[in-house]
Amino acid sequence: MSAENLYLHYVCxxxxxxxxxxxxxxxxxxxxARRRAGKRGVSLERYVDAPPGADAFTISxxxxxxxxxxxxxxxLAALDMxxxxxxxxxxxxTSPEFLSWEDLKRLRDAGWTLxxxxxxxxxxxxxxxxxxxxxHLARLRSELARSLEAFDRELGVRPALFAYPYGxxxxxxxxxxxxxxFDAAFTVAADLDWDGDRLAIPRVxxxxxxxxxxxxxxxxxxxxxxxxxxxxxxxxTRLASQTYPEDRYEVIVVDDGSSEDLGPIFEDMxxxxxxxxxxxxxFRAGQARQRGADEASHETLAFLDADVAVDPDFxxxxxxxxxxxxxxxxxxxxxxxxxxxxxxxxxxxxxLGRDVRxxxxxxxxxxxxxxxxxxxxxxxxxxxWPLTYTGNLSLxxxxxxxxxxxxxxxVGWGLxxxxxxxxxxxxxxxxxxxxxxxxxxxxxxxxxxxxxxFREREPSLARFxxxxxNLAILARxxxxxxxxxxxxxxxxxxxxxxxxxxxxxxxxxxxxARQRSAHHARLHHVQPGG
Numbered sequence: 001m002s003a004e005n006l007y008l009h010y011v012c013x014x015x016x017x018x019x020x021x022x023x024x025x026x027x028x029x030x031x032x033a034r035r036r037a038g039k040r041g042v043s044l045e046r047y048v049d050a051p052p053g054a055d056a057f058t059i060s061x062x063x064x065x066x067x068x069x070x071x072x073x074x075x076l077a078a079l080d081m082x083x084x085x086x087x088x089x090x091x092x093x094t095s096p097e098f099l100s101w102e103d104l105k106r107l108r109d110a111g112w113t114l115x116x117x118x119x120x121x122x123x124x125x126x127x128x129x130x131x132x133x134x135x136h137l138a139r140l141r142s143e144l145a146r147s148l149e150a151f152d153r154e155l156g157v158r159p160a161l162f163a164y165p166y167g168x169x170x171x172x173x174x175x176x177x178x179x180x181x182f183d184a185a186f187t188v189a190a191d192l193d194w195d196g197d198r199l200a201i202p203r204v205x206x207x208x209x210x211x212x213x214x215x216x217x218x219x220x221x222x223x224x225x226x227x228x229x230x231x232x233x234x235x236x237t238r239l240a241s242q243t244y245p246e247d248r249y250e251v252i253v254v255d256d257g258s259s260e261d262l263g264p265i266f267e268d269m270x271x272x273x274x275x276x277x278x279x280x281x282x283f284r285a286g287q288a289r290q291r292g293a294d295e296a297s298h299e300t301l302a303f304l305d306a307d308v309a310v311d312p313d314f315x316x317x318x319x320x321x322x323x324x325x326x327x328x329x330x331x332x333x334x335x336x337x338x339x340x341x342x343x344x345x346x347x348x349x350x351x352l353g354r355d356v357r358x359x360x361x362x363x364x365x366x367x368x369x370x371x372x373x374x375x376x377x378x379x380x381x382x383x384x385w386p387l388t389y390t391g392n393l394s395l396x397x398x399x400x401x402x403x404x405x406x407x408x409x410x411v412g413w414g415l416x417x418x419x420x421x422x423x424x425x426x427x428x429x430x431x432x433x434x435x436x437x438x439x440x441x442x443x444x445x446x447x448x449x450x451x452x453x454f455r456e457r458e459p460s461l462a463r464f465x466x467x468x469x470n471l472a473i474l475a476r477x478x479x480x481x482x483x484x485x486x487x488x489x490x491x492x493x494x495x496x497x498x499x500x501x502x503x504x505x506x507x508x509x510x511x512x513a514r515q516r517s518a519h520h521a522r523l524h525h526v527q528p529g530g
Contacts, residue, residue: 002194003046004039004057005186006030006206007163011071018379019325019432021067022207027075030206031059043082045113047184047201048160060084060186060203062117062163063375064092064099069107077110086117086163086186088375089150095373097380101154108155115161116182119147121375123166123435124173129336129344129362133172140176148180160184163203166435174199211323218299219249219315219394222292224285225306226256231442232306233265234352239304240273244315252276252295253306254288286406286416289390293397293405302394308334308439309346311357317437318394327399329421329429331378332392332437336362345443356440371433378431383483387431388421392439395429403427409473412466419474422484461499468495 008027009020016023022030031041040056052058059076061068064087076083085107093100099107108114118124122143127136144162151157160183164173167188177185177199189202221239225232232253239251251273255262266275278284278291293301300322304310321330336346344362351359364371367387374380378387403423410416425431471488478484 001054002192002202003042003052003054004034004192005044005060005201005203006057007060007062007186007188007203008072008206009062010065011067011075013071018377019430020207020377024071024075027072028079031076031079031081041079041081043113044084044115044161044184044186047198051198051201054192058082058084059206060086060115060163062086063088063121064104064117066097066099066103069099069103073107073110073112082111082113084113084115084161086115086161087147087151088117088119088121088165089147090120091375092150092154097374104155108157113161114151114155114157114159115163116144116147116151116159117163118143118165119150120372121165123168124164124176125168125170126361129360131360137172137176140173141179144176144180162186164188167203169200209324212326213323216245216248217319217322218297219244219302219318220292220296220298220300220397221249221251221302221304221315222289222296223251223253223304223306224256224288224292225253225258225262227258227260228307228444228447229260229262229265230352231348231444232262234348234442235304235306235309236265236269236273238310238312238314238356240269241312242315243312244319246270246272248298249315250274250297252292254278254292256284256288284411285390285413286410286420287408290406290408293400296397299397300394301397301400303390303392304439305391305441307442308391309351309356309442310439311355314437314439317434321432321434321437322394322396325430325432327428327430328395329388329399329424329431330394330437331387331389331431331433332394332439333361333433333435334364334389334392334439334441335359336441336443337389337391338365339363340443343445345445346440348442348444351440351442356438359440361438376433376435378433381431383425384431385421385425386418386487387433388417388424390417390420391441392437393417394437395424399424399427399429403429407473407477409477410470412470414467415470415474418487419477422478422481426481461495464495464499468492 008022010018011024011027012021013024034057042052042056042058044058044060046052064085068085091098104114124140148158151159162177162182162185164187169187184201185199186201186203189204192202192204194202236253253275255275255277257279262275276291276295278288289303302318318330322328339362378384406416407419471491475485475488
């Protein structure tokens with residue numbers, strides 16, 4: 001058993017309004033309560049020479065948020081409590097949300113230990129689309145080298161401690177950390193059981209959001225489908241084979257007027273997997289999802305596209321968030337969703353029947369700039385709704401019903417999910433993003449005609465006719481919402497740019513990557529990671 005290694009992210013003055021935030025009073029109480037229980041507050045640096053035992057506790061902060069200097073430092077100084085700050089160096093000085101190098105010098109001079117949190121805060125277990133294992137390791141080595149160079153250049157120090165971004169420490173990450181010369185490295189864990197490996201020392205969340213129920217969340221997984229029988233069969237088989245308790249979820253596939261017979265897929269499926277049919281009246285994904293929601297028997301809806309393959313523990317990843325954050329609108333990651341024009345896709349031969357956990361990740365071009373700027377904390381954003389993809393989205397049925405579900409005005413591809421996202425945000429939904437709830441978007445390159453014109457290498461303006469009609473519907477439905485009107489104008493400009501120049505790289509719903517609220521503009525004045 002290690003010491004009680006507590007980690008935090010943000011500190012505020014007053015009642016917390018963001019996730020992962022503790023108040024100044026809460027931080028003070030956290031320290032004093034442990035001292036009253038007879039525990040000693042020590043520094044994480046103790047792990048370099050003589051690891052502390054169970055009678056000690058430590059405090060560390062991740063991500064170098066500006067609130068650490070403003071609120072955490074004075075509270076801990078008054079308590080004479082040592083602390084460590086793990087810094088993702090690419091984010092320093094990128095916005096008012098993050099500390100500057102001068103701020104970090106002040107913390108260093110005040111006795112804080114500064115540790116490394118990589119350079120661009122990557123999920124280190126992800127192998128990217130253009131990497132083999134050697135390339136993956138080389139990128140991780142570069143991540144650490146760039147961070148150490150920044151520490152040396154700006155502060156004249158070389159950190160001895162490392163904290164893994166997102167808390168995961170797969171073997172390849174530990175190898176890179178060991179080769180970089182760190183003396184100790186810290187994970188995030190559910191408990192403090194420790195095997196003595198100094199490159200995998202557990203930390204636990206000091207806030208420890210408790211599960212609101214001991215019973216796993218009940219999920220109705222809703223999949224709108226049209227043809228693509230081979231891909232759909234694989235997707236449904238994966239959902240039917242989840243490690244999640246069978247009585248706590250169902251899979252509802254809604255046939256949106258397929259020309260192929262989907263019935264044989266379901267002949268040998270378990271009782272919690274069923275097929276519904278609606279008549280053929282053009283592409284109506286929103287209406288198909290609504291039909292599934294109307295038939296749902298569980299309290300939480302999980303929307304997935306019919307070409308999104310997930311791992312066996314996918315529902316557990318959703319459950320972890322939904323049981324802890326009330327009113328969650330949970331956005332999962334979609335790998336390979338919008339780089340089709342560059343030929344970066346998950347092909348059926350690479351996915352069908354295989355373990356998707358071994359697949360590389362194809363980054364999401366539309367959402368990554370926004371996500372990186374706010375370190376995946378969507379409650380930093382004034383308007384997170386442009387990030388709403390119903391290809392991998394889950395929320396309570398009560399919230400979905402309260403805002404009116406999907407509008408039946410949208411026909412063809414696009415924007416019914418953005419419209420829902422606007423109403424969910426305005427209706428009090430709490431947007432949360434997860435890089436663990438991953439779906440792999442499967443694309444057959446031989447398929448005739450993609451519904452999404454942004455995926456084409458050289459689309460014509462005529463291909464956007466239906467999307468432009470949906471944009472007009474979105475603008476009309478939210479005529480009094482200035483943020484929506486700006487989004488519509490940016491999207492129209494993206495279409496003009498995409499169609500105007502040959503070989504232009506189209507960006508699907510490009511406005512999602514360039515939100516321009518005042519706060520978001522500040523977040524983006526430097527792009528972390530370059």
